[in-house]
Amino acid sequence: MHTLTHRxxxxxxxxxxxxxxxxPDGADPSGPDGFWPLAEDYVRHIVDTYPETLPVQAREALGVEAEGTHFDTVLEGRRSYEIGLAAGVPDAYPHLRHLVFSRTLAKAPSPTVELTPEDPVATVRRLKREPGKDIWLLGGAELAGSLYEEIDTLILKLSPLTIAQGIPLFSPKAAFTPRTWHLTSHTPLQSGAQFLTYTRTDTD
Incomplete structure (x- = not known):
């Protein structure tokens, strides 16, 4: 039974x-050598609407100090976290409570990162019962697949881009489980990107 809570x-x-x-290599597609289109209006929309989701280096470069209104906690899998580590960033989100799920990392390189070997589903259910803003599932695909049943909202930053193969939204290891979603917000940008917000309609 999926119980929708306030958080x-x-x-x-x-x-x-x-x-x-x-x-296919799982590298950061928006990094210096990435292929992701980062149009000015795309970046501006994130700065204006989701400033807390910008990593610390982008916040500093753009002069962003806004706390943000959506999230106070970010969840990340080990592989996603290690992309930042390889770039020399031990905590890309020091302005948020930052949890990294891993059973292999012995110690977090940053004291502000909470490393946990716990089951992601049990952890998220506990977090939902705590007071605070919403919880941001950053990724990657394996963590998103394991938390598929717990996701209440999808916010898709849809780029006018196709790549034919790569890392999907959810790991192929996730069970085949059709879910329906209601489009609650749609922001198209001049550059061709769209921000789409969906909430789950089947919560049983």
Whole structure:
């Protein structure tokens, strides 16, 4: 039974038109050598609407200090977290409570990152019962797949881009479970990107 609570788990993620969040190598597609289009209006919309989802280096470069109104907690899998580590960033979100799920990392390189080997579903259910803003599921695909049943809201940053193959929104290991969603917000940008917000309509 999926119980919808006041504090929601939101999968806020950039995706291509064909449903991929990264290329086949899993590297950061929006990094210096990435292929993701970062148009000025796309970045501005994030700054204005979801400033807390910008990593610390982007916040500093753009002069962003806004706390944000959507999330106070971010959840990340080990592989996604290690992309930041490889770039020399031990905590990309020091302005948020930052949980990284891993059974192999012995110690977090940053004291502000909470490393947990616990079951993601049990952890999220506990977090939902705590007071606070919503919980941001950053990714990657494996963590999103394991938390599929707990996701209350999807915010898709849909880019006018196709890549034919890569890392999908949800790991192929996730069970086949059709879910329906209601479009609650749609923001198209001049550059061709769209921000789509969906809430689950089947909560049983």
């Amino acid at each position: 929601k788990l939101t999968y806020y993620v950039a995706t291509t038109l064909d449903g991929f969040i990264a290329g």
